[in-house]
Amino acid sequence: MKTIEKYKNQQRMYAQLFLIAGIVCTGAGVAIETTNISLGIDPRLITGLGILLLGLSLSAWLRFYSAEKRPQTTQRMVVAESDERMTAIKNKAGQRGFWTSMAIIYGLLMWESISSNDSLPILSADARWYWLAAAVVLPMAVYIGSIVQGNRE
Amino acid sequence: MENKLEEFRVRMGLTQQDLADRVEVSRQTIISLEHGRYNPSILLAHRLAREFGVKIEDLFLFNEEEKK
Numbered sequence: 001m002k003t004i005e006k007y008k009n010q011q012r013m014y015a016q017l018f019l020i021a022g023i024v025c026t027g028a029g030v031a032i033e034t035t036n037i038s039l040g041i042d043p044r045l046i047t048g049l050g051i052l053l054l055g056l057s058l059s060a061w062l063r064f065y066s067a068e069k070r071p072q073t074t075q076r077m078v079v080a081e082s083d084e085r086m087t088a089i090k091n092k093a094g095q096r097g098f099w100t101s102m103a104i105i106y107g108l109l110m111w112e113s114i115s116s117n118d119s120l121p122i123l124s125a126d127a128r129w130y131w132l133a134a135a136v137v138l139p140m141a142v143y144i145g146s147i148v149q150g151n152r153e
Numbered sequence: 154m155e156n157k158l159e160e161f162r163v164r165m166g167l168t169q170q171d172l173a174d175r176v177e178v179s180r181q182t183i184i185s186l187e188h189g190r191y192n193p194s195i196l197l198a199h200r201l202a203r204e205f206g207v208k209i210e211d212l213f214l215f216n217e218e219e220k221k
Contacts, residue, residue: 076179083182084182
């Protein structure tokens, strides 16, 4: 049960780190908001980041307590995460996602380059935004799809 | 790659989950190994062979033609 002890210690450490960082960030955000010090950014962004960190801390605590209550299930979950077959599937999926992303970004770069001398129509800001959104969404879809396919094989 | 994993596992009275727990992999990996759909790393092959008390070559049957 070495793996599970390591996992529990790791989760406890993350929970404590995120808790401290979350308290500091939220406190700083609230303090800046109440004292009206101008930082050039909205102080609610700092408070928001603090709340996000507190949420991450809570999730790490929950994982820690779940590991305490159900050690065997957690052990299997930890083993499944580092399982060599799963790692190989994820690597393959990552590679496919990477090449998909490269192809889309390269396509945009080429379009922008060629359209600068009027050989292609210039893309509107909206079209460029959709193209970039596709560069985020499609590789992710390819990655998830490859993992599903790899698990079925 | 062909292997005798299922044969050795059944002989020892282990379930796929028992074996997975012993060698610290997922049950899906044991299933894939038994069906010959996945070739293990040398480390996992060694752990499995040690678990059954046999040599790697007794457990995994390497066929020279397979790679060609």
